[in-house]
Amino acid sequence: MKIVVVDDEALARKRILKLLEESDVSTQIFEVSSGKEAILQINTIQPDLVFLDIQMTDMTGFEVLKKINIDKIPSIIFVTAFDNFAVKAFEVEAIDFLLKPYKKERFLEALHRGIEKIEIEEKKVFKSKINRLIQFLSHEDSNIEKEKDMFLDRIVLKTGKKYRFVKVDEIKFIVSSAYYAEIFTVNDEKHVYRISMSDFIKRLDSEKFIRVNRSTIVCINRINEVISEGMGDYSIIMNDKKTFSVSKNFRNSFLKKMKIKL
Template identity: 65%
Template sequence: MKILIVDDEALARKRISKLITEAKVTDYIFEASSGKEAIQSILELKPDIIFLDIQMTDMTGFDVLKKIQTPYIPTIIFVTAFDHFAVKAFEVQAIDFLLKPFKKDRFFEALHRGINRIRLNEREAFASKINNLIQFLENEETSLLEKQHKYLERIVLKLGKKYYFVETKDVKHITSSAYYAEIYTYSGKKHIYRISMSDFIKKLDPKEFIRINRSTILRLKEIKEVITEGIGGYSITMNDGKSFSLTKTYKASFLKKIDIKNS
């Protein structure tokens, strides 16, 4: 059995791969870091199960499925950081999904359901469900993300047995540590949130926040200076004096956002 993991976040792929290995169901685990790479991998490898992230940088998971409308449809387990409409769509079609951040037990449950579907030879029935899901989404007047993507106004955090809230308007910048985000507020406090930076930035209003490297998200209005470092390099200084590097991956979108000509 071949399993393909499709996610543009390396840490997310690594965690899923680790859990599959722990489940001891196969040694044939493959990865794709973009929609384009996923399409190529699916057509070449013909995996039995795919863990498919919905929102990637180049296209959505649904776009990937539209590109592989062939007689061969593998078992898909969708992975998403968004709920509401996405969850409703999956439940209507009885299609499995994992809502990030998911727990180990929930992952194993989805994995073994996918394996059982293969053993029962339910490929045709599942392919029909996938086609119905795509049709369901296409019939909507607005896209999935436009309809249900509400940016966070406050972040729900857990400390021990208690839950508390941090207003996004109080956040100055965010850095990452492994799969955890470190949230720094105007009060000088640091809060820990279990989420990848790729998923976190999708939840934040792009008018307020921007990602400048793999491990840093900044509040736009807190940026004081952008300094050229030579050979196309830039550093960013905040109002509080902290400095961060702007990396190549995020340079073009950042400079466009703040209206600086890329040179």
Template identity: 45%
Template sequence: MKINTVVVDDEPLARQRVIKLLENVEEITLIEECSTGKKAIQVINEFAPTLVFLDIKLKDMTGFKVLEKISPNIKPVVVFITAYDEFAIKAFDYFALDYLQKPFREDRFMKSVNKAIEVIKEKHYPFFDNKIRNILDYMNAQGEKKDFIKKIPVKIGNKILFIEVKDIIYIIASGYYAEIFTENKKYLLRDSLNNLITQLNSNHFLRIHRSTIINLNYISELINSNYGEIDVKMKDNKLFRISKSYKKDFTNVMGL
């Protein structure tokens, strides 16, 4: 029995490690690997794999969104892969769904593979699919409740000021600090862009470079430069180049 399998992870090394480990599993046939949620949806809908190894945090969407957007007639067995995410892990444990937490050992990986193969061989698809539906409903309900920060506290001398998030035009990394720009002032905050982006509403804020987050509401225009590059001009006339690693996310969000 050959089990058609797809591996989805936006980290090349992590993706290749999974693929390498699967080479030792006789029942597995790798049919495709995907680095984005968009490609994963296309591949899963086209090939209807029996088994999917799915990273939860992809650059363009979550693994949960991938499962929501595939055809309802396609119901693969899924092994979830995640970097440490306390919220997601508690959900997996609650709904008794198997997951691999990065970095995982080979023996832990094989345990997950064997569980998946057992589900497939014993034809427990309806039971497994119910678990998937339940966790998707749960994650969606929690997502609706999530409150993004509306103000950012910044310490200035012996005072703490609160910046209205809606007034932020862009944020630039500066060493161990983040420079937060509003229309009238610049503020210095000891925090990382990696942390800030998780607290900001993704409907309004987008990372376009490892050192830059912008507020989409303050974009004035886009400029197509040479060699397919894109510059973003903000309403205060500040110009930012979108880096290659974030370009696809930006064009997807902007519908370009």
């Protein structure tokens, strides 16, 4: 069975590939890191199953969906970090999705449901559902990339049987730690949240938070100084004196947001 894994986050693709390898399904796997590449791969190799990320840097999974060959639609499992608009859209037509972060058991459930949809007698029904999903999305006034209500205003953290809530407005900065994010707040508390940095920054208001390097997201209003280190290198000092470097990959977007000219 040919499977295409589409996600612009390398760790997210790696997790899916690992779980596929641990499953009892014989597969030929193709991984892609952008929407444009996904369209080309899907239309070219005509896979049986696609794990499709919803929010990518160049386009959304919905935009990919609209540009693939609808006559040879594969079984699709959507992968998303957003638990509002996207999930509602999928539930309209009972199309399977994985909500990040997901457990192995949930992944295998989605995988086997996706395999079931590959059966010939289900393909016409699935194609019809995909068409209706596209229509549903086309008639929505809200754009998932711009919806303000998709941004987190608080984070729910589970410890044992207890749930704790951290207000986003109290966050100073966030530092990655493998598959987890370490959240530091104004009252000097540290919380651990299972999410990748790429997914986390998408769920934070870009007017309030910015990513300065692969492992760090900071609250813009809590930046005290920006220092030019020479040779195009920059660093920042937060209000609490914590310092972070601005990597070259994020430098231009950071300087533009801070209204600093090169």
